[in-house]
Structure formats: C-alpha cells, structure tokens
Amino acid sequence: MVYSIILLLSRKPSVTWAEFKHYWETQHMPLLKQLVGHDFPLSHTRHYLELNEEGRPNVEIGSPEGIDYDGLAVLTFWNKDHCARFMKKLQDGEKHDIHARSLDQFVDVGRLRGFTVGQTSSTGRDGGAVGWRFVGSV
Template identity: 55%
Template sequence: MTYSLILFVPCKPGLTLEAFKHHWETSHIPLLKSLVGYDFPLSHTRHYIERTLDGQANVSVGGPQDIAFDGVAVLTFADRGHYERFLAKVNEDKAQQKHAEDLEKFVDVGALKGVMVGLTRATGRDGGDVGWRFVGSV
C-alpha cells in the first residue's frame, strides 16, 4: 500500500505566483532530490491553484476565502518505511538547514499544512478500480 503526504502550500507574501511556481519547479525540487537521493518519493506531484483575473481561487465548492494556499503537493511513497527514510534524510542537520532556508524563499512556512494519507482508492471512467502505478525510474 502506498503512503502519501498531501501538502497545502501557500506562496510567500510579496512573491508573485509565477515566481512561486518557478522556484518550486526549478530550485526546490532539484534541491530536495539532492538532499534525499534514492529516498525521494516515488512521485512528487504539484498542483497549482487556478486563479481568476482578480486573483481569487477558481473555486467549485465553497468560496475563495476557504482557499488559503496556492499549491497542493502530493508526495507518494512506496510505504510508510519509505516515507520515514525520506523524512530522516530531510531532518539531518545540514539537509534540514538547506531545506528550511529554501522553503523560506517561496513558501509562507507558518501557514503550510499537511496531512498523511494511507489507504488510497481510484476509480477509472469505465467504473473499474484503478491501482496506483509508478511511471518513471525506480
């Protein structure tokens, strides 16, 4: 069973959304990969909140005031042990300092939220169950 971390990531105040996305994609992900090596998640998927012309979140349920983040990241691990190895590497002294310093460059760290997910189910458009399959190199 895969084990996932879902992060609700707010942009650092004063930073444009384009700069937020650019930093996450071109600086933070390569840094994270270099810090944890083979223990990088099976996938690290980033979703960016769609905004209307006036900057509000394009919300389909609830209101824009309910969306206090600019990106959602889903980090999928092979199992809890894989997640724990990843976390241990991120929390090593030098790695933790580099990771924290980089987060401060583009994330409102005080407003960052996350939740762990165990059991995951998906249904395909034909109604059948869809299992999680890793696409990429392991």
C-alpha cells in the same frame, strides 16, 4: 500499499504567483532530489490552484473563503518506512538547514501544512478500479 503525504503550500506575500511556481519547479525540486537521493518519493506531484481574473482561487464548489494556499503536493512512497527515511534525511542538521532556506525563498512556512492519507482508491472512466500506477523511474 503505498503511503502518501499531502502538503498545502502558501506563497510568501513578497513572492508573485509566477515566481512561486518557477522556484518550486526549477530550484526547490532539484535541490530536494539531491538532498534525499534514492529516498526521494516514488512521485512528488505538484498541483497549482487556478486563479480567476481577480486573482482568487477558481472555485467550482463552495466559496473561496478559507482557501489560503497556492499549491498542493502529493508525495507517494512505497510504504511508511520509505517515508520515514525521506523525512529523516530532511531532519539531518545540514540538510535540514539547506531545505529550510530553500522553502523560505518561496513558501510562507508558518502556513505550511502536511498530513498523511490512508487508503487511496481510484476509479477509471470505464468504471473499473484504476489502482496506483507509478509513473517515472525509481
């Protein structure tokens, strides 16, 4: 069974929406892969909130109050041990400092949230269970 972490990221007030997305994709992700090597997650999927004309989240259900993040990431690992190896590499002295400096370029670190999720189920439009399929290379 795979093990997943969901991250909620808010951009720094001094960082524009475009700068946030650009830095995360072109600077932070390559750096993260370099820092952890083979212990990189099976997938690191980034989602960006869609904004309306007023620059507020485009909310389909409920209200935008309380939505104070700009991006969501789903990190999927083979298992809890794989996740632990990834996290341990990021806690290493020099790697920790490099990672922290990169995050500080675009993320309001004080508002960063991450949590693990349990069992994941997925249903395809034909009604059958989709399951988890890895897209990419290990």
